Amino acid sequence: MKKYPILYFTMVLAGLLMLSTACEDEDLNPYIEPLSGVHAYGQFAEDSPTNFIKGESSEDLNINLQWISIDGELEVDKIDVFVLFNENYVDIDRNPLVAAHGGEEGKFYMSIEGSEIPANRENTTISISQEDVFELYKEATFDYDDDGNAESVFSNEFKPSRTDNTPFISGDNFSIRWILYTTDGLVFDSWSPSVCTELPGANCEVSWILECGQIIKEPAQDYTISMADSYGDGWNGAAINVVIDDVTTSYTLDAGSSGTTVVTVPEGTTSLAFEFVSGDYDSEVTYSITTEKGNTIASGGPAPPAGKITLDLCTENE
Incomplete structure (x- = not known):
């Protein structure tokens, strides 16, 4: 059983108002009154796709976002939403790299304010499509071969598969982030890593990819599942289920910091799916x-969502 320092949860709450991680004195009174602050939690709506689908540029993803007041005193009266677009590419030396076209901040997408602001812990819905992201980034350029000359992201020799109908391709990934403004003039634009990744009911962004459907054209093959645990004591009940023609087999990391398993899917398989099962320390x-x-058709974590794993099949099914 894991034990965290006594100030761990106090530090999580205190981190809400900090732009960088601070050190805590272990000798301080552990019963510190929680600092006031606000954070938010975003997740895909129940009936929404969770990724862009190649060729379906006008279909919306719907993301429910709610703001949360830690002490019940602060109130949010404006939310600014930003969209990030990152592109995986290979440089002239064959090194895999990432082009962050919106930098760390992303491009401004929309403001939610006035009567559109929901009450504390109530949802407001943000809808976004490939067309919306393209409109934000259509003028983007990037120096792919590092020669000092930036090329158009959507019209260049490095990515000829980008077209008017399919501006986004395999290796593109996206996210939204937010800035919260309170009625007393405070601005919350970043939170501690604990809030972003570990505090239940809180996160700092919602991410997704472009996918090419969820049916593997050639399911009968070997799949390597690589598992890691940052604490080094195994997955504590978490697992990956492999569902072959409705027959489920579970695989987990029983102990240690890493491990792999090879799953052989037999000839004649008609359906294949992967699921993540939540444990005690996701x-x-x-x-x-x-x-x-x-x-690599799927990857997740830290704290991967439970349920069916979305696969990236754009390259696999070519």
């Missing part, structure tokens, strides 16, 4: 699933 859990072709 914030320590990361995983990836790789096919025989060497394509």
Whole structure:
């Protein structure tokens, strides 16, 4: 059983008002009154797709966002929403890199204010499509070969598969983040890592990818599941279920910091799915699933969401 320092949860709440991690004196009174502050929690609406689908540029993703007042005193009267667009690419030396076209902040997408602001812990819905993201980033440029000359992101020799109908391709990933403004003039634009990844009912962004459907064209092959635990004591009840023609087999990391398992899916398989099963300390859990072709079709963590795992099949199904 894990034991955290006595100030751990106090530090989580105090971190809400800090732009960087601070040190706490272990000798301080552990019964510190929680500082006031606000954070937010975003998640996909129950009936929403959770990724962009290649070729379906006008379909919306719907994200429910709620703001939360820690002490019940502060109230939010404005939320600014920003969209980030990152692109995986390979440089001239064949190194895999990431182009963060919106930097760390992203591009401004919308403000929610006035009568559109929900009450504390109530949802407001943000809708976004590929067309919306393209409109934000259509003028973006990037120096892919590091020669001092930036190329258009959506029209260049490095990514000829980008077209008017499919501006986004495999390897693109997206997220939204937010800034909260309170009625007394405070601005909350970043939170401690504990709030973003470990505090229940809180996060700092919602992320997704572009996918090419969820049916693997050639399911019969070997799949390598790589599992890691940052604490080094195994997955504590978490697992990955592999569902082959409605027959479920569970795989987990029983102990240690890392491990792999190879799952052989037999010829004649008609349906294949992967599911993540939540354990006691999901914030320590990361995983990836790789096919025989060497394509990583899924990865998750820390704190991966429970349920069916969304697969990235754009390269696998080519």
